[in-house]
Amino acid sequence: MNRTPWQRRREPLDHVELARLLPAPGDPELPRGRLTRLEEHLMSEIQQHAGRQAGQSDERRSGIHAQSAPLVPPVPLEPPRRTRRRGALIAAAAAVAVLAGAVGAGQIIGGHRAGPGGASAVEANVPAPVVQVRPGTTHGLRLAMDRISLAAGQEKPAQPGPGQFIYIKSQVSWLSIEENVDANEHRTWVQKLHPREVWLSPDGRKGWLIEMGNGNTSKEGMDLDSDVKPYLSAPSYDYLKTLPTDPDALLKKIYRETAGHGDSPDQEAFTTIGDLVREQLMTPELTSALYRAAAKIPGVVLVDEAKDAVGRSGIAIARVDEKLAERTEWIFDKKSFTYLGERTVQIREADGIKAGTVTARTAVTERSVVDEMKLLPGTGTA
Numbered sequence: 001m002n003r004t005p006w007q008r009r010r011e012p013l014d015h016v017e018l019a020r021l022l023p024a025p026g027d028p029e030l031p032r033g034r035l036t037r038l039e040e041h042l043m044s045e046i047q048q049h050a051g052r053q054a055g056q057s058d059e060r061r062s063g064i065h066a067q068s069a070p071l072v073p074p075v076p077l078e079p080p081r082r083t084r085r086r087g088a089l090i091a092a093a094a095a096v097a098v099l100a101g102a103v104g105a106g107q108i109i110g111g112h113r114a115g116p117g118g119a120s121a122v123e124a125n126v127p128a129p130v131v132q133v134r135p136g137t138t139h140g141l142r143l144a145m146d147r148i149s150l151a152a153g154q155e156k157p158a159q160p161g162p163g164q165f166i167y168i169k170s171q172v173s174w175l176s177i178e179e180n181v182d183a184n185e186h187r188t189w190v191q192k193l194h195p196r197e198v199w200l201s202p203d204g205r206k207g208w209l210i211e212m213g214n215g216n217t218s219k220e221g222m223d224l225d226s227d228v229k230p231y232l233s234a235p236s237y238d239y240l241k242t243l244p245t246d247p248d249a250l251l252k253k254i255y256r257e258t259a260g261h262g263d264s265p266d267q268e269a270f271t272t273i274g275d276l277v278r279e280q281l282m283t284p285e286l287t288s289a290l291y292r293a294a295a296k297i298p299g300v301v302l303v304d305e306a307k308d309a310v311g312r313s314g315i316a317i318a319r320v321d322e323k324l325a326e327r328t329e330w331i332f333d334k335k336s337f338t339y340l341g342e343r344t345v346q347i348r349e350a351d352g353i354k355a356g357t358v359t360a361r362t363a364v365t366e367r368s369v370v371d372e373m374k375l376l377p378g379t380g381t382a
Contacts, residue, residue, distance in 0.1 A: 125176050125189035130356040133347050136301030136318050144302050145295040151337035153288035158369040165199045165373050166281045169366040171309045172196045175359040188353050199373045204236025208373050232257045245285045247292035263323040266298050270319045278342055281367055306331045308341030309363035325350035
């Protein structure tokens with residue numbers, strides 16, 4: 001299931017829900033875009049906190065304290081869990097009130113995180129890469145999607161059986177921002193490229209994550225066990241096998257079940273498909289249908305050149321989120337048309353982030369089926 005701390009297109013919070021739980025904040029002095037980013041970071045913290053309260057062995061701890069100096073350390077916009085549960089909000093209402101009050105006063109609370117060996121997450125940040133923003137076009141899009149869908153349909157991935165686990169390894173990097181509230185200045189950073197390993201049971205009830213570079217886990221990792229019934233935004237392998245493989249029926253279901261989320265119905269549908277493709281194992285028929293469904297979403301374009309997180313070059317199927325002025329790119333090999341990874345690029349300056357800044361990047365390097373949780377493919381050892 002996609003219950004892991006994974007990048008999720010800076011999804012807007014349920015502001016009505018938060019408003020009912022919190023006292024009214026003061027007038028924020030931050031720009032709306034910056035405040036939204038801080039709110040989304042807060043939502044991630046709420047959900048992480050709720051997971052720990054439920055007994056998850058998450059090693060991360062946030063040291064929340066007011067800063068005496070105006071320049072605060074980078075606050076990672078880490079991937080929030082996709083599961084939307086009211087209980088997660090209630091479980092950390094006190095923490096929300098503290099942060100809401102600070103933001104309302106025009107100050108930012110420090111986001112220091114102690115990583116493995118006591119290292120701060122701040123030390124893992126590097127300048128964000130900047131690339132040329134290549135134009136997207138619908139010319140050749142249909143042909144490219146046909147080839148991508150055909151390649152996906154012809155793949156023969158291993159299918160997990162009872163007691164086995166899906167293993168996915170990626171290289172990933174996410175955005176961080178450093179704010180100077182008094183001077184109204186900020187700097188954009190990204191985390192150093194780091195490995196992410198996930199083990200998932202077919203029914204979605206058991207899982208394991210190791211991702212030290214994001215401050216999510218220790219060297220040993222954390223469990224992703226869940227008793228939540230799988231659904232589209234938090235699926236399991238078994239659940240995905242129940243989805244229709246007719247592209248029109250599939251897209252209709254995606255629009256229906258994601259209604260009211262994201263910046264727009266079209267963007268949310270595109271994001272949802274991208275989330276499924278990035279860190280799941282699916283039948284070839286479903287993967288092919290997802291790509292054909294994505295081709296029907298308004299605003300989807302073809303970009304003739306893009307690179308994944310490890311530098312592999314390919315073409316990209318992309319869509320611009322106009323509200324955030326960023327383009328999400330799914331990257332495919334130019335010859336085999338197999339999926340390589342995903343990249344998010346700022347297409348024009350917004351909230352002080354310059355055009356061409358790569359704010360997120362991933363590269364899937366292995367998808368396998370193993371016999372035990374934490375077992376590595378081909379080694380026979382955990």
